[in-house]
Amino acid sequence: ILNVEQSPQSLHVQEGDSTNFTCSFPSSNFYALHWYRWETAKSPEALFVMTLNGDEKKKGRISATLNTKEGYSYLYIKGSQPEDSATYLCAFRPRSASKIIFGSGTRLSIRP
Amino acid sequence: DVKVTQSSRYLVKRTGEKVFLECVQDMDHENMFWYRQDPGLGLRLIYFSYDVKMKEKGDIPEGYSVSREKKERFSLILESASTNQTSMYLCASSLYSVQSNQPQHFGDGTRLSIL
Numbered sequence: 715i716l717n718v719e720q721s722p723q724s725l726h727v728q729e730g731d732s733t734n735f736t737c738s739f740p741s742s743n744f745y746a747l748h749w750y751r752w753e754t755a756k757s758p759e760a761l762f763v764m765t766l767n768g769d770e771k772k773k774g775r776i777s778a779t780l781n782t783k784e785g786y787s788y789l790y791i792k793g794s795q796p797e798d799s800a801t802y803l804c805a806f807r808p809r810s811a812s813k814i815i816f817g818s819g820t821r822l823s824i825r826p
Numbered sequence: 827d828v829k830v831t832q833s834s835r836y837l838v839k840r841t842g843e844k845v846f847l848e849c850v851q852d853m854d855h856e857n858m859f860w861y862r863q864d865p866g867l868g869l870r871l872i873y874f875s876y877d878v879k880m881k882e883k884g885d886i887p888e889g890y891s892v893s894r895e896k897k898e899r900f901s902l903i904l905e906s907a908s909t910n911q912t913s914m915y916l917c918a919s920s921l922y923s924v925q926s927n928q929p930q931h932f933g934d935g936t937r938l939s940i941l
Binding site: 756760818819 | 859
């Protein structure tokens, strides 16, 4: 069984503060790691797809890092804004399968 | 812009009914997926398809079947709906890539209630 763990499960952050959360995945059999943002009443939206150890990707105030040797990825949000409130999902693609396995998500709420 | 359309946003059906959930994508993507999402759990894969008339079981295929007669359309079928199939259902599609670094594009979801 391939487990993808996300922590924390939920997070409340003051507007303007920076925050980060974690996705853990099996370090062996790695192929790719996806991050998605899922806002209420909308469809999940792809943020990043990462494949290389040490990779760092950025999209505006959001960035992500990848450590395939130890099996984790961090998502960072700098200067949180109300529109950042969403559930952030990571998904792991193992080498041995043609599907991705989702974590249960981190629900982020930004307090104005 | 990428578009994945699910036929219904909300659906209420009765136990024992045969239920069809339709998904259409307009990006000429090879891969299509059906997930369900339940509180406290991540998206769980029911079935996926990587080509017309091809299908593969995901992690929770029991009680479901699928149909992919055309590249743009992927249907999920609940053969005899049961209350434990009440859930949010999400369809997704992605472009085939040897490097497998293509993201998935999701529909808005169908919230299905089985009474």
